[in-house]
Amino acid sequence: MLKKLLLLSFCLFTGYISIQPLTALADNDWYVSIPESIVDMNAPWNERFQYTSVVYLTDQGLKSKIPLPFDCSVKCWVAVNTQNANNPSQPRYVDPGQPNVMFKGKTTGDALSALYNNIGSMIYTSQGTAPDRRGEGIEWCGAVAISPSGSGSSYVLLPGGECGRLPPASLSCVLLTPDVLLDYGEFHKSDLLDNSLDKRKDGTFKIKCDRDATVLLSLISQDEENSTNRGTRIVFDDNYDLVSYLTINDKAALTPTPFEVTGGDNGTEFKVTSELALEGDQKVVLGPFSSYAYIVLSYQ
Structure with a gap:
């Protein structure tokens, strides 16, 4: 919030x-909040975690010189998604309904600039869904993620920010x-x-x-x-x-x-x-x- x-x-x-x-926040190049979420056990398995995400970008992030974890000189993808809060570097899928933008560049600033040009605002609200994987010990958190392929389980946390944790269940x-x-x-x-x-x-x-x-x-x-x-x-x-x-x-x-x-x-x-x-x-x-x-x- x-x-x-x-x-x-x-x-x-x-x-x-x-x-x-x-x-929730840490490094300040970007931040993704999940202010609202529910688990709907009547929904299809891969849509049971239903959430609202809010992306916050900063001028610092758009100018960030932090190197990307992949060679994106030809193309990569930057997306808003959910990552595993207990292992945010673990590759995940991009969630349906979320921005997923192709770009090329070398830095976090290049990726965030492409995302900004796509969403058109420093603050952006959207809805997404993900599987309910609490039984596997996975707790979701809101993130900006990057992928070298734009498909499959290939999205890792974009450097310069931190996965925004949900409040404890209690x-x-x-x-x-x-x-x-x-x-x-x-x-x-x-x-x-x-x-x-x-x-x-x-x-x-x-x-x-x-x-x-x-x-x-x-x-x-x-x-x-x-x-x-x-x-x-x-x-x-x-x-x-x-x-x-x-x-x-x-x-x-x-x-x-x-x-x-x-x-x-x-x-x-x-x-x-x-x-x-x-x-x-x-x-x-x-x-x-x-x-x-x-x-x-x-x-x-």
Whole structure:
């Protein structure tokens, strides 16, 4: 489940951040969430696991230079599918109903760019089916996968992301909060430089679980390559130097970070903080700037 953070600014600046839910992450070139799934024992065997998947792509992923595991100089296929969560490198089939795109290239960025050109969006929702193989110890997870042939059991996990695990069977968690907006109002560049502006803005979101649980929360953005322990970095405009660093409960959740949730209907509240900064040559001009990031809920 994912919350989207959107931050706008001027010089006079106006700023806000919005947060939306996702469900599991690690490396941030791509992520596939499975927010909804059922097992229908009345369906044909190979269609019993029925799910909704949400693909999240990032600018970082489209530019990724990670080498592909196959020679794709002539052609390969990149697809959205389900992999074995306990052995995600195991070759699997592509699932019916999912994108399956032929491309040629050398890097994860080449594969993800082909997928992006096919689906036409950085976020894409689709439905798929797979066999129910729990009896074999296989638990499905959402993935972007690559194949040298485009057929059969030949799809392996695309480097740069991680299979998005389903929640444990005995646990149900939901994000209760709609998009969270952090509004900086209007201010001048000089307000940032002389510290007359409060650079930090806080918002809150709630997670509800049906029992006490440890969940993993992460903050990802499309342009987070230069993120640090200060937090996940948001860039407002590639031509200028206004950025924000985002944290959860004052933790730099660049990778999945454990947080405790108390079970019950009231949910557990978390704080998300934006801290503005001018970096580099401190270039910035009048006008609105915007960017966003995601808060990701995942499971161990």
